[in-house]
Amino acid sequence: MTLQAQASSSSFAVGIPSFTSPLGGSRHRLVVRAKVEPSDKSVEIMRKFSEQYARKSGTYFCVDKGVTSVVIKGLADHKDSLGAPLCPCRHYDDKPAEAGQGFWNCPCVPMRERKECHCMLFLTPDNDFAGKEQTISLEEIRESTANM
């Protein structure tokens, strides 16, 4: 309890996203910012989802697993803060509304319809950046994003 209270007032909490209120303006909207690391549980969930969806869709991860790792962490971060894995490679006017609406929830509509993933998470075999793997370990994710 104490830890949570401390965490919410500082930006150095680990595993707990911090929320900032809007800075002035007439819109009273909760502004959600990515400030801290996503929780391990969410990263594991998104990792498993990514592997499973890559298999199901016949797509592959990037040759540079650093890109895959960063995107998985971004999805985990949005899952923690918004409850849904909103695409981390877009900017939104209203994140909670977008998460509720669902177009950009991973797997997003462009991916589901046309196998287009501009995050470079799921790459079709003809893509020059596509590797040969549909798996990524937690260790690889941790290693690639250790310095972020």
Add this chain to the structure above:
Amino acid sequence: MALLQIHSPPPSTTILPPILSFHSPPPLHSSIPYSNLKYHQQNSLHFTSSTTKNTPFSLSTLPRKLLCQPPRGKYVREDYLVKKLSAEEVQELVKGERSVPLIIDFYATWCGPCILMAQELEMLAVEYENNALIVKVDTDDEYEFSRDMQVRGLPTLFFISPDPSKDAIRTEGLIPIQMMRDIIDNEM
């Protein structure tokens, strides 16, 4: 086939010349391969492409699956050429007089292609030295500014010429470094 579109300036306090969306030619099988281009009919026209690139960051001698070093948390430290700026600083830069093109990179922390783009821009900064000014803006920090600039897909680049009569050029997605060079050399 290039497609240029003029956008009316965003209704905001930011001061920018009218913006052109820049489209690259359709995918070609060449020494610099392009992946599929796509086209979203949303608020603005944009494209996404990706390509291979050579990175100078291959320091480890151990066999690794990574093409380049893992992203470093201290990417804003002083010895990086591409500086992270606040919205006010960027607006000052745009309003002020410049003799070189200005390139603004809008990115987010957990956007994978933004990391690749940042590395390309560092290389470009080394190449162009004082002949181009490259800066970056974190869209999570500068939320209102990014909204005013109608940033949607990430990464988004704005190329702003020192000549105020020339339109700014905007690109979305990871673009090849050669395309960036072409825009700077030919359009600015």
